[in-house]
Each structure stands twice: as C-alpha cells, then as structure tokens.
Amino acid sequence: MASIELHNPARSVDTHGHDHHDDHEHEEGTFLTKYIFSQDHKVIAKQFLISGMIWAILGGTLSSLFRLQLGFPDMDMSILKPILGGWIEDGKLNPEFYLAMVTMHGTIMVFFVLTAGLSGTFSNFLIPLQIGARDMASGFLNMLSYWFFFASSVLMMWSMFIETGPASGGWVIYPPLSALPQASPGSGTGMTMWLFSMALFIVSSLLGSINYVSTVINMRTKGMTFSRLPLTIWAFFFTAIIGILSFPVLFSAALLLIFDRSLGTSFYLSEIYINGEALPNMGGSPILFQHLFWFLGHPEVYIVILPALGITSEIIAVNSRKPIFGYKAMIGSIMAITLLSFIVWAHHMFVTGMNPFLGSIFMFLTLIIAIPSAVKAFNYITTLWRGNIVFTPAMLFSIGLVSFFISGGLTGVALGNSAIDIQLHDTYFVVAHFHLVMGSAAFFGMVAGVYHWFPKMFGRMMNEKLGYLHFWMTFVGIYCIFFPMHYTGIAGFPRRYYSFTTYDTFKTFGDLNAFISTAAIITFFAQFLLVFNFFYSIFRGRRAPLNPWRSNTLEWTTPIHPGHGNWVGEIPHVFRWPYDYSKPGAEEDFIMQTVPYSETTSSNLEGEVDPVEEESSSKVHA
Amino acid sequence: MNDKKLPIWNQATDDAQPTLSMNPKKFSMWLFLLSVVMIFASLTSGYIVRKAEGNWVDFELPPIFWLTTGILIVSSFTHHLAFVNAKKDNLAQVKGWMLITALLGVSFLVTQWYSWVYLVNINVYFSGNNVAGSFLYVLTGLHMLHVVSAVIFVLITTWRTQFDKVHSKNLLGIELCATYWHFLDVLWIYLFFFLSVFH
Numbered sequence: 118m119a120s121i122e123l124h125n126p127a128r129s130v131d132t133h134g135h136d137h138h139d140d141h142e143h144e145e146g147t148f149l150t151k152y153i154f155s156q157d158h159k160v161i162a163k164q165f166l167i168s169g170m171i172w173a174i175l176g177g178t179l180s181s182l183f184r185l186q187l188g189f190p191d192m193d194m195s196i197l198k199p200i201l202g203g204w205i206e207d208g209k210l211n212p213e214f215y216l217a218m219v220t221m222h223g224t225i226m227v228f229f230v231l232t233a234g235l236s237g238t239f240s241n242f243l244i245p246l247q248i249g250a251r252d253m254a255s256g257f258l259n260m261l262s263y264w265f266f267f268a269s270s271v272l273m274m275w276s277m278f279i280e281t282g283p284a285s286g287g288w289v290i291y292p293p294l295s296a297l298p299q300a301s302p303g304s305g306t307g308m309t310m311w312l313f314s315m316a317l318f319i320v321s322s323l324l325g326s327i328n329y330v331s332t333v334i335n336m337r338t339k340g341m342t343f344s345r346l347p348l349t350i351w352a353f354f355f356t357a358i359i360g361i362l363s364f365p366v367l368f369s370a371a372l373l374l375i376f377d378r379s380l381g382t383s384f385y386l387s388e389i390y391i392n393g394e395a396l397p398n399m400g401g402s403p404i405l406f407q408h409l410f411w412f413l414g415h416p417e418v419y420i421v422i423l424p425a426l427g428i429t430s431e432i433i434a435v436n437s438r439k440p441i442f443g444y445k446a447m448i449g450s451i452m453a454i455t456l457l458s459f460i461v462w463a464h465h466m467f468v469t470g471m472n473p474f475l476g477s478i479f480m481f482l483t484l485i486i487a488i489p490s491a492v493k494a495f496n497y498i499t500t501l502w503r504g505n506i507v508f509t510p511a512m513l514f515s516i517g518l519v520s521f522f523i524s525g526g527l528t529g530v531a532l533g534n535s536a537i538d539i540q541l542h543d544t545y546f547v548v549a550h551f552h553l554v555m556g557s558a559a560f561f562g563m564v565a566g567v568y569h570w571f572p573k574m575f576g577r578m579m580n581e582k583l584g585y586l587h588f589w590m591t592f593v594g595i596y597c598i599f600f601p602m603h604y605t606g607i608a609g610f611p612r613r614y615y616s617f618t619t620y621d622t623f624k625t626f627g628d629l630n631a632f633i634s635t636a637a638i639i640t641f642f643a644q645f646l647l648v649f650n651f652f653y654s655i656f657r658g659r660r661a662p663l664n665p666w667r668s669n670t671l672e673w674t675t676p677i678h679p680g681h682g683n684w685v686g687e688i689p690h691v692f693r694w695p696y697d698y699s700k701p702g703a704e705e706d707f708i709m710q711t712v713p714y715s716e717t718t719s720s721n722l723e724g725e726v727d728p729v730e731e732e733s734s735s736k737v738h739a
Numbered sequence: 740m741n742d743k744k745l746p747i748w749n750q751a752t753d754d755a756q757p758t759l760s761m762n763p764k765k766f767s768m769w770l771f772l773l774s775v776v777m778i779f780a781s782l783t784s785g786y787i788v789r790k791a792e793g794n795w796v797d798f799e800l801p802p803i804f805w806l807t808t809g810i811l812i813v814s815s816f817t818h819h820l821a822f823v824n825a826k827k828d829n830l831a832q833v834k835g836w837m838l839i840t841a842l843l844g845v846s847f848l849v850t851q852w853y854s855w856v857y858l859v860n861i862n863v864y865f866s867g868n869n870v871a872g873s874f875l876y877v878l879t880g881l882h883m884l885h886v887v888s889a890v891i892f893v894l895i896t897t898w899r900t901q902f903d904k905v906h907s908k909n910l911l912g913i914e915l916c917a918t919y920w921h922f923l924d925v926l927w928i929y930l931f932f933f934l935s936v937f938h
Contacts, residue, residue, distance in 0.1 A: 254763035254764070254766070254767060255763070255764070255767065258767070323771075323774050326770075327767050327770040327771055327774075328767070330766075330770055331763045331766045331767045331770060332763065334759075334760065334761075334766060335760040335761055335762070335763040335766055336760070336763060337758040337760070338758070339757050339758065340758075341758055342758060361770055361773055361774050361777075362773070362774075362777055363777075364774070365774045365775070365777035365778040365781065366777055366778070366781040368778055369778050369781040369782050369785065370781070372877070372881075373782075373785070373877070376865075376866075376873070376877070380865065380866050381866030381867065382865065382866050382867070382870075382873040383867070383868050383870055383873070384785075384789075384870060384873060384874075397867075397868070398868060399794075399868040400794050400868045400869070400870050401870060402788075402789055402792055405785055405788055405789055408785070408788060409781055409785055412781065
C-alpha cells in the first residue's frame, strides 16, 4: 500500500481519549492557534461546518414551532413556555413572534446555513485539496472570514433573545416595515441587530470569496489546467464570483436602509401615515430597495445551489463509476447560470406595478435559465444511466438533490411567467417551489458532501445504515411537506399568515396543514440521525482507508490525516482530467489524476500522451 | 484497494505543465476593487432609478469639487513617482513622494469636507426629504471612507520606507498601495462625472 510511504507515522498515532482534533496533534502551536484561530483551511472548513450545523438545528427548530401553529392552531402551547417564555400568551403563540420566527428561519437558512455552512465548509475544504495547493491564497484572511462570520452569528443569535424579539419583516426586509421602528416590535432593536449582523456577514463572505477565486486561479499544481479541474471546483469558483459581485449590492441596500432608520434620510420612505399621522419622510421609493435587494437576492439562490450542484457532479460521477456526462457542457451551464443570475432579479417584483414590457423581458431572461438547468439535470441522469452505481449515503443524497432540482425547477418555469406569477405571488406555491429547488436541493448537496468527504475530514467513516435511514426519512419527509403546499398555493393560500382558520376559503386545508406539520416535525427530528452519526463517527467511526470511494481527485492522495500543508513532500502533479472512471482497457475502474498517460498505455485514447513525450520532439514547452 | 500508482510525484518527473498564475495577493486586491466597484455601481444605478421617478431637487454641485479632483489627480502622480523611484532603488525619493502623497490624501479629505459645508450653506442636508442631496452625501462620504483607508495604507507604506523595506526587490506592498490609490482616483473622477451629468 502506497499509504505507508505517504504516511508519516507520527500522524497515525491513535489518540483515544483525546478530543476529535486528533488529526492535528503533531502540529506546532498552542490549542488556540491550532483549533480556534487556525489558518489551516481544513480547520476553518470544520469550523464553518459545525457552526452551520448549529444554525441548521436552530433554523429547523423555528420552522417546527411555526408549523405547530399552522398545523394545529387550537393547540395549547403552554408546555413550550419554559423555552419561549412571554412569547406564549394564554397557550397561544404570539403573532408578532410568529412573524419573527418566519423571518429568522429564512435568514438563518439562506445565509448562515446554506451560504456560510455550505460554501464556507466545502470551498474551504476542497479547493486547496482538489487543485493541489498547500492552503488558501491568504490563510489569514480566511481565518478573518470565519471570525467575521462568527461575530455576525453572535449578533444574530443575540437578537433572538432581546425583549422585543428579532427582526420580523421577512428575510427580504422590505421597507417600510423594516425602516420604521413603529411598524412592529421586531423592527426596532431586532432589525438594527439584523442589519449589523448582515454587514459583518457580507464582510465575511467577501473575504471568503476573494480567497476562493484567487486560490483557484493562482495556486493550482502543475498540470492542473482549467480543463482538468473537478466540477466541484468550477462550481465553487463561480459561486465565489457571484458572491463578489452581488454581496456589495446588499451592502449598499442595507447602508441606505440604516440611514433611513437612524439618520432621518428618505431613500425608501414616502408619504406614510401611522395611526392617522403623516411621517415627515417624502420622496423615497420602497421599490428601489427591492431592486437593490433582489440584485443580491436572486444571485444568492445560485450561491446556495451551485456548490451543491458541484458536489453532486463529483459524487454522482464517482459512484456511477463513469465519467461525468458532458463535462464541458456542465462548465458551460454553470457559466450561463452565473451570467443569467444577474439579469433576472425583477422576476421577484412582478407585482410591484412594473412596466409590463419590462416584465416580459425579465420573464424571457428567467425562462432561459431553464436551459442550463435542464442541461445539468439531464447530464446527471445520463451519468447515472448504465453506470455501476454504488449506493453510498452520499450518492443517495446526490440523487435526491437531482430529484428536488427537477421537481422544484419545473414549478420555477411556471412561476417565471409573469401572468402566472401575479396569481401565485406570495402563496404557498412559491414556498413549495423554493424550498424544493433551492432549500432542500442545496441541503441535500451539503449533506451529501458531509457523507462523502467525512473520511477526509476526520479520517473515519460514517455509519452507512444510519445514513440510509436518514436519507429515506428526509427524502420522503421533504416530499410530504412540500408537495401538498403546491396544492394549497394554487388555491391561493398566502404565505407568512399567522392564522388561516379565520378565512372560510382556507379552513378546509386544516387537515392538510396538520399533515404537513407532522411530516415537517418528523423530518426535523430525523436530522438528529445525521448529527448523532457525525459526532459519534468522529470519535468511534470505522477507520477510513486512504481512498474509500476509489475516487480520482487529488484530495485522496493526501495522508489520511493531512497536516497543515496537506501533502508530505512535493505536491503531486496532474496529468489527466478527474473523470477517468471505467476507462476501457484500464486495469482498475478508476485512474487517479496523478497517473501519467505513459503508465496507462493499455487504456490511452488517441492523442493521450504525456507532455514529456512531446518534449522529446520539441523542447519548446520545457 | 490498489494504490500502487500513487507516489508518482516521487519519481522527480517534471513533465506536467505549470499553470497560468499571478501573485495571489495582487489578484485578491483586484477582486476587492471589483467588490468596491459593485458598491458604487449599485448606488449610482439606484440614483438613476430614483431620479427617473421624478420629484428630484436640483442644486449646484459644490465648485470645490474641481479643486479636490485636482488634488487627487496630482496625488496619483506623486504616488506613481514614488513607485518609479522604488523600482530604481532611489530610497530617499520614495520616502519623500510617499509622504507627499499621504499629505495630498489628507488635504483631499479636508477640502472634500468643505464641499459638505458648502452643501449645508445652500440648505442641502443629509437627512430630510431631499433624496438627491442624501445621495450626494452618501456617494462622497463612502468614497472618503475608502480614501481614509487608502491614506492609512499609504502611511503604512511610508513607514516601511523608513526601514528601507520598499525597494526594487520588494515592490509588492507599494504596488498594491498604488493600485488602490489610482483606483480611488479613477473612482472619484467617475463619481464627479456621474454627478455632473445626472444632477
């Protein structure tokens, strides 16, 4: 086994009884520099992952709570009083707090879990490992990125424990609700903290993204040309570009909102009456905020989904034991999605009274996104087609992602039409659409990534049986939650409403809502299978072999417990693309990227020769 | 498991092609500038969108903008002279030009402040209902904030010249500083032009 040569014996010393960071015990430095203020991209990735998991549990808890209200409006919630305190009044959930929970659920899931938790974890972990770099372009900025995120998290968490509650104007924080402290209890201090927390979050995200792009372009190992990059890296790369271009715009939007709230400007406020009294603000435009917000907000959904799609591309190819179908088309579709993501934002604003002609332009651009998205979906399916599929938990979650991406994407085609959107705007149809295509799909990508790269992160394997159970409960659960929502949405059921039983039209949906809520709460509890499996396996999991999934990419050439710097000795060179699976004529069904063509003469296709052989004829490129 | 082929890089082969790359720090600086561009692009687009809705108060731009623009352009030249001298290892010159650049930067900030004094004198305030005025304060203020950070960068570079750490073999710091400085110069010229056209 080559692993013996690669393996520094000092690294494999077992540390039973120590904490789970045994993979770094050989490194110099104190506990503080090794695990807390570490500049090692792998440690930072784990920090992001565990923070993201904590946020996900919190976000899920919030959704379970408001699903209780929606599914069982007559329920006596007094038993929750020890947790929620004054937010439960006479056994009922406070309506203001309901709105705050919906807002925080959205904010937490979109930004803290699926942006920081997903990109932060996997871009950090995989970029240096898969392109063959010792670390990020700047380890220091990378560390700052995590700690800005941490500060942002603390502030957001804190805002949930203040007396007036957190922000409650929806995660899109439209003014004037968000601009006027009088509008609701959450629009006071809670909103201020939301804005400052997000400002820190933007800084964190920019530091991260700048590092990712700069690393991918400048730090690749020899031979790792762009056309040999794994699709994960392509996806992370474009995600980071979207982040660099769109997060500053959210910053602008938030800055003007802060001025309106605290310094008396009127960027977004005009002619507002509160309790019969006119506010002094004149001349502002709330629509301006929506334009600025959605210029971030729409690319943001691709920041969430692209890394998940990249992870899926890799996992599906590895576990189908086949090259990814249409490698170049996959890259092209990521590029197309990136470009289109910036010119479709107004499809969130069809009901703002925009010029119908402008509306049809945005509709047209929106529908074009269906093409690159369909290219990706078909390529996943054709990669699976007649493959020697290995159903690892990661593979199941990746296939689950494809399923959600298709079923949620189809409703996206419907909603992209302004005529249909005006009818369905702000109904549960929209809720169902984005929870499937963006929420669940991205979440599945993240979970798939955790199952797949856990052996590289912690040197141990996760329990497969628990993984299967987790997959089936989550997969079935998610469809039980979101499929019925399409139906209620078409019936006009509005989102964000605290109580629907007061409307005759929606009373009939009582049973359906109870069903959705039950499914949601069961699915939420199923996630603790993952949490348990994750933490248990860190300590007690089966020891991982060097390349457990028989994968081609560079991260599996590092020692089982890679130290800071990733490779012992020289960084490996790359001679081929990452998808040489089941190549006809090859001895094994995978050929790692580090194997030169000169060693695989039996399987080489025409024209596949090493540069060294070309050099013998011309020394130009030496 | 067959990992026989793994230690290929131990065979001292050098046949894989080196990849295209530039200095990651320089590259990161450009990406940072891109994000600053996006902030100002979004604000100026917001300005246009808001202006198109009408109800827009017209007022004269502070004439002192011509002076501040001049100061900033001159400071770009002095920074460039510092850089050229650093390349030629004229260390004394580098110190001098950097110090002058820093001084010009500070005087830009001071004169720019007087543009706000002018605005207040013609009753254009930051707060209130005059969005056109508020935008002017936001755009100039945000730009000044960036110039403050750039002046600090210039001062740090100047400080490093005291220990002869800026010379032809060690140009990265001063180059990054110059990139940022010229960028803010160009950004101001864009803002001035933009405000002159749409006000």
